[in-house]
Amino acid sequence: MGMPELSAPSTPAGRAGLAALLAAPAEAVIALDFDGTLAPIVPDPDQARAHPGVAAALSALAPQVGAVVVVTGRSAGVAVEYGGFRGVPGLEHLTVLGQYGAERWEARTGELSSPEPPPGVAALRAELPAALERAGAHPGTWVEDKGRALAVHTRRTADPEGALDALREPLARLAAAHGLMVEPGRYVLELRPPGVDKGAALAGFLAERPAGPVLYAGDDLGDLAAYAAVEKRRADGLPGLLVCSATADGEAPVRELADRADLVVPGPAGVVALLEGLAARLSSAR
Numbered sequence: 705m706g707m708p709e710l711s712a713p714s715t716p717a718g719r720a721g722l723a724a725l726l727a728a729p730a731e732a733v734i735a736l737d738f739d740g741t742l743a744p745i746v747p748d749p750d751q752a753r754a755h756p757g758v759a760a761a762l763s764a765l766a767p768q769v770g771a772v773v774v775v776t777g778r779s780a781g782v783a784v785e786y787g788g789f790r791g792v793p794g795l796e797h798l799t800v801l802g803q804y805g806a807e808r809w810e811a812r813t814g815e816l817s818s819p820e821p822p823p824g825v826a827a828l829r830a831e832l833p834a835a836l837e838r839a840g841a842h843p844g845t846w847v848e849d850k851g852r853a854l855a856v857h858t859r860r861t862a863d864p865e866g867a868l869d870a871l872r873e874p875l876a877r878l879a880a881a882h883g884l885m886v887e888p889g890r891y892v893l894e895l896r897p898p899g900v901d902k903g904a905a906l907a908g909f910l911a912e913r914p915a916g917p918v919l920y921a922g923d924d925l926g927d928l929a930a931y932a933a934v935e936k937r938r939a940d941g942l943p944g945l946l947v948c949s950a951t952a953d954g955e956a957p958v959r960e961l962a963d964r965a966d967l968v969v970p971g972p973a974g975v976v977a978l979l980e981g982l983a984a985r986l987s988s989a990r
């Protein structure tokens with residue numbers, strides 16, 4: 705079997721980011737979103753699991769780069785469980801930044817830091833069922849309780865887009881009444897505390913390390929803040945590579961992300977192929 709292919713980025717900045725990563729891997733950070741990027745999108749969020757190739761690809765890549773970090777809207781503990789990240793050889797230094805950076809899990813210690821949710825979340829939890837009924841939520845609308853946030857999903861309704869649109873305004877009002885914000889995503893409106901996003905989470909993580917190249921891969925609107933953090937670093941002269949995971953299941957990619965990406969890959973399988981390609985290129989260069 706030959707060496708896995710490494711796709712070329714379509715932009716000069718992306719090509720420079722990839723070249724810098726291959727030239728100075730020990731300083732590089734590989735930052736990855738979870739749902740839609742490492743885990744295929746499925747109708748039931750509780751059934752989402754990392755693509756079967758993720759563990760092996762990350763095992764091969766992580767020891768060759770400065771750091772691997774998962775930056776997700778999921779609770780960090782859930783991402784660790786659904787990702788199968790605990791105890792994987794090579795991932796002894798993995799970090800998971802959960803709930804858009806409010807939570808942090810370190811493989812090295814197994815410790816999870818998770819601040820108490822603000823009181824608005826408990827009040828929201830009590831009021832949400834009645835609010836959804838008043839708003840005429842479509843049958844199949846489902847609430848995921850994430851502890852410090854509540855995510856209202858419409859993927860399993862007959863008209864996921866229409867069902868989501870009908871809830872945008874009422875849920876924005878409800879969130880504001882409780883000092884919360886709405887994080888929109890793929891057939892989901894998440895009501896969560898403000899003050900964190902994936903951009904701040906990624907920038908904070910990168911600031912803990914020597915300045916080096918970063919690869920960020922994501923698939924959804926919540927990843928735009930992380931894209932912006934990489935773009936800001938690039939404006940400051942630090943290389944970066946932006947990857948968009950465009951699902952291979954027929955669902956259109958999130959346009960705002962695909963338009964800004966240096967490289968668009970076909971969903972988690974494409975992300976795995978990219979990670980494998982990077983690991984192989986770095987091994988062959990040693």
Ligand SMILES: O=P(O)(O)OC[C@H]1O[C@H](O[C@H]2O[C@H](CO)[C@@H](O)[C@H](O)[C@H]2O)[C@H](O)[C@@H](O)[C@@H]1O
Nearest residue numbers: 738739745746747749752776777778859890892
């Ligand atoms: O930041 P991420 O790791 O991408 O997490 C964002 C949200 O992902 C999950 O919802 C999405 O994936 C589900 C499972 O495939 C899918 O059914 C849903 O339609 C998607 O929006 C998760 O349920 C949320 O908690 C995350 O915030």
